Amino acid sequence: MTRKLHLNAFLMGVGHHEAAWRHPRTEPARLTDVRHYQELARIAERGTLDSVFLADGVALNGNVGHNALGGLEPLTLLSALAAVTDHIGLIATVSTTYNEPFHVARKFASLDHISGGRAGWNIVTSAGEAEARNFGVVRPSHADRYARATEFLDVVRKLWDSWEDDAILGDRAAGRYADTGKIHPIDHAGEHFAVSGPLNTSRPPQGHPLLVQAGSSEDGKEFAARHAEAVFTAQQTLREGQEFYADLKRRLASYGRRQEDLLVLPGISPIIGSTEREALRLEKELEELIVPAYGLAQLSTMTGIELDEDALDKPLPDVPAETEGAQSRRKLVVDLARRENLTVRQLIGRLAGGRGHRVVAGTPEQIADQLQEWFFSGAADGFNVMPPILPAGLGDFVDHVVPELRIRGLFRHEYEGRTLRENYGLARPASRYASGREAVVAR
Template identity: 50%
Template sequence: MTQPRQLHLNVNILHGGFYVSAWRAPQSDPRASFDPGHYVRTARIAERGKLDAIFLADVPVLEDKAEQRSFNGLEPSITLAAVAGATHHLGLIATVSTTYNEPYNIARRFASLDLLSGGRVGVNLVTTASGAASANFGQELMEHGRRYARGSEFAEVLLKLWDSWEDDAYLGDKASGRLLDKAKIHRIDHAGAFFRVAGPLSLPRSPQGRPIVVQAGGSEDGRDFAARYADAVFSVGEDQDLSRAYIGDLRRRTAAQGRDPRSIVALPGLATILGSTEAEVRRREEDLAALIPLDYAVTRLGQTFGQNLEHLDLDAPFPDLPIPQNGSTTFARATLTFARQGGLTVRQLIHKLGGGIGHRVIAGTPEAVAADIEAWFRNGAADGFNLMPDVLPDGLEAFVDHVVPILQRRGIFRTEYRETTLRERFGLPRPASRYAEAARRSA
């Protein structure tokens, strides 16, 4: 019997919260983003709510106007190691730049985390579009297409390394004195345009076979990348119809790559503002909006569109700006669509997006938020969501205590953890080593 679809929920731990003003909220600790305990506490709340995973973003640079907002400064894979030891079921996903890393180091690091956590790890592969980040690595900003070409080869090498051990390569046979079956451990001898990697990896496969791969780009190159390599996508979805169209396109591309189109989970970002009544919701939204540093928000919008927007009249309609060809094309397109649909001024856009960029924000009571999530899920506009509470951890705590029980009563969200690995929780098959598969086919 086919199992009914199950909603998936991750929480994106964006430092103090989704709102750029979250760190200034009375209940916030301004130093939380540099405190490992903050991530552990938030993760434990997520696990109490039976969420699928936590998600950590990362940009390898101290961004402009960092004096006005908190940010993710801790290296995410190290942070996840601390969280892994403090949780038992929760998935652990961290962002890695394919532009400024080497695949062997990342393969080894995340395979280690996957073994350490019992198969609960995923890696979000991004192609960093930041000139300031490039300067930290002695490089010029790489052109969009070239970034994705490097990212694709990076992902290919990762998968080869994670598959370089067959499942039964580790023997541990004391009687015979054989620790490993070297015939089942393979060099990869990769030689490409960007990387030359001999392999094999120095670690065996984890209980889930290999870490899941997440992708977070919506451009043409990003969609092709996801179709080839991703197990899950962190997408931008402002509208159900557009999100359904995106998922349909993604599944068609996945099938064209010879993969099962159902083997990829689509998780749009969703920022939440919760209150027990509509009046409480409006008050919380207004209080956080009043604390947004407008000059920072305008600068961030300018970075999204690749131009200086300081000349804009805050109370004039947001202009019809061109989409940058070598920057954050997905967020720019989503931000522009949101502004057009709402007929928003620059100030209104900043307030509606919490000073952020692109992702959908919903403000409402637990019943209203649960109904919205259910509608998107049942209409095929999402397999679940990457949640971004307005303020952490109390915004997540409100979601876990008041929204999750409604979703559970409606029969679309788990009441307990039944699966062991993150891959199982996402309903994805455990991949066999490609070398074992090749041997099976030739037998």
């Protein structure tokens, strides 16, 4: 079978561009309107995209004075999207730092049942100070967050395994609903968690909902290589993309995993026009709507240095080395500023499109060229598509870029499978508690 690329639609309010809410083609009042997201999921499904994805944090981050923030909690929202779609995968971000594994296992198991096997979990560790303050704790160190995440995931997987696939008998005549010998306490007792189990939701259709990860720090990459099945990453240049891709795939072997067990999906924000000129016009329109104060606040958060209006037309000041927070994103931003010799104002313009993700403006063919190049140059197994304005940008991608990718033989014409795992081409994990034949046969 020819290698096909995988496409995820990263949904973000009324668009990924930070000024999207000011653009005449969006409706910011739809930020908390479920019909907006249902429309997006249907568009993505019309384009046979693999999945939709919702980022998340557990604090009001960014300056709501100048951007459309304060939307819906991802897991709650995805159930409502499951109800109006049949094929598309549904990936929600949930933190391991401020949650309990029992709840997370159960909610994803429920979403997996509700969607018929379309749930995915983007595992994050919550780097923000503001998030810690909503849970009455001092922000844990990077290492501590990853140690907790590792054990958290271990508990969640045990809970997903706690009902074997054939535990339910449903034998009405004999009055036997389940074979209790196939429903297992997990009796986990570790450094961070003590959880008896079993889960009180039966085994998810996918065995385990898909595991996604997005951190690009050293800890993040190790975690991804060991556990993740898809990685969303921000890479600005082809070379960086290739290095990240090779680095991550190289790490798989030491965990006994194959190259195809993990998909690398760099982010791309496609600014699409029917001509290049039209695309550049849209890009310019959005750039002109940027509120400098918002960009400054965002950049201050990303870099860890305070920036005010006086800094706008000067180069980015030196950024202190720090061991906490989103390190890899900080490096990406500083590298971009230095490499292209940007002023702070120019840097804000470059980041406004995708918060550090790559922005490509052009015709559908030009966008497809970019995707194809990365796909065939060892930089990507597919892409995390981040439309600048929503729903219009996703509609343009599905109606114009997807057909071009299909013509080139790079993308599916219809869904291969029934579950998110099947469409991503990933195996179905067997329950660790299953004995004998079932465990071997299960995929």
